[in-house]
Amino acid sequence: MAKIDIGPPDYRKNLHPVIIKNYGQWKFHDYVKPGVLRHVAHSGDMLYSIRAGSPRLVSIDFIRDICDLADEYCGGYLRFTSRNNIEFLTDDETKIEPLIEACEAKGLPVGGTGASLSNIVHTQGWVHCHTPATDASGIVKAVMDDLFEYFKRDDLPARLRVALACCLNMCGAVHCSDIAILGVHRTVPVINHDIIRKGTEIPTLVASCPTGAIRPDPKNKSVVIKDEKCMYCGNCYTMSPGMQIMDPENDGIAILVGGKVSNARSVPMFSRLVIPFLPNNPPRWPETVEAVRNIVETWIKHARKGERVGEWIERIGWERFFTLADIPFSDKCIDDYIFSRETFRTTAAFKY
């Protein structure tokens, strides 16, 4: 019988000796080359981090492969980043190039540091989720293949953080990303009255709807939906499998841009919806890949050095963004949900 409540493993047992020695005593860091960070301590000690991309959904053999690399080049020390990259940690400068070669030979690209495109954080999608509007891993693979050069380069205007969530539950919290790829449902849930009758708490189901679109239907011991009030969030489906929200014909992808979480220069910003819908087109989602590339290239062409996507757009104005990126503006880009008013332009100063 297992012991319970023992808590997470002690991270201190996993730290590189140079980290233990210089813990909290780092002086500065710089970028040796794309994918390689150097941290210098007040003691003069140095630690190199070699960053490699990962598909996140990996087999135990993949983990064993990176363990082999860590053993051979880094004394077995490694970590993962908050964007699912692998970082090999070593204080031996001579190991950097052989390790990079070994990574690339195994198909692990080295990059993603500084002003580059880092790995795309994402959700489970069709692999393991019960409410997805699209897949996750497949689109990420297609977009990263297409934008691969920007993972290997670090001379973009600023960091580029792309994220994907396969439905509006947003387990991936894409809402503050430079570019967010978001699975969206667009049609009213199809009610299965048998399932509702069998095991759904109707008051809880009714309360779950943020727009009050779901009403009890006591005669049928079920519910009815006021179609025009539904904005397809799928919250009801999470409460009851009798509210089928997935619609293979009409589910797809929305693109939001301009978010950031860092406080540097400008305050953290939400991503804003610029493309309301792109079709699900597996296996490589060409429309989504093209849309993301277009936004990235427009940003690289027009942004000033140091400007995140959102900072660039806020400077030039969103009206200019739609023109420069050649993206049609539609009524679907105008907010009509709870906090809409703050997005309306309450000034007579704007551009064409």
Place this chain on the structure above:
Amino acid sequence: MPEDKKTPQLDELEKGPWPSFVTEMKRAAEKNPAASDLLGLLERSYEDKTGHWKHGGIVGVRGYGGGVIGRYTDLPEEFPNLREFHTMRVNHPSGWFYTSESLREICDIWEKHGSGLTNFHGSTGDIILLGMKTEELQPTFDELSDAGYDLGGSGSDLRSPSCCVGPARCEYACYDTLDMCYDITNEFQDELHRPMWPYKFKIKMSGCANDCVAAIARADCSVIGTWRDTIIIDQEEVKKYAESGMNIQRVVCDKCPTRALEYDAEKKELTVIPEDCSRCMHCINMMPKAIQPGKEKGASILMGGKSTIVKSAFMSWVIVPFMKMEPPYDEFKDMIRRIWDWWDENGKTRERLGELIYRVGMTTFLKEVGLPPVPQMVFRPRANPYVFWQPEDFEEHK
């Protein structure tokens, strides 16, 4: 692979330079029939353009209410090995630091009991063991526990706290994010393992305002490192940056959001107007050798962050502008307990803390959890006079 298990669409995703998850699924499929069925099921999703997973049922391990996500396919006849294909969340070490030995241990356990597929890591930060039968849950947990691992959160409980790389490898860290994450997670094991709240609760710790774990965007409680005094400027290093060709006026001073920095190009000297600095990290990011955070370090506590579902996405907002962050973190623990009690008392089902505060009002929240109102909490004061005056406001004037 038999004829009926061909995966032409997924095979397309083995092409191209980015490492392929399909290749990884195939590697797992060579050893495990459930992983093989998962390839088939995903190919079916690519044909049908829809998911094939039913709502999770209640499964778990003894003594816990969370940590396991039940999953059953809606096509059990065709993919019998996915009839039960549950996820186990394993609480990760602070900062996601590992040794190869520790990772191999997890792999060996997982090879014995599950599909051999993993996420390193899930969005919240846990190690995700993807796909196991109900009967394997307890033996897997038993072995993980023997090896020193425990489960993470799921459902309406505290989710596994996570933190940035912190003082282990970053000169910006204003407090020990790794230690605090470890300490807090151990302190709140009951809250983590036994769902009892209106909904989920996330705590994330970033060592500075660059916020590398996106705490402000996705944690109900965002602990973001900062300092109370003034940045420290090393003029010798400023000169070196200037001599290396950096246009300090343009890339540092002109981008300072509060215009708190002045550069004398002749003397190659940089000065700060301390009371004007908002501690955003931009100048430090640009000139890490020359500028450091101040000496009086701690963290700002912001609360309410969450993703879009259902009332819109919220970013956390300031609740405590500055708190010292040192073990045993008693001030933080006392505060978070008060806030949890209040949320538990007042929150509706599936109502996150931020949504509750928004519904009942920030002033009510502050009063009921005993936090003093300060101007750092708002960008600007209200523009309307509709104040909810309280009896005690009148008492004061008597």
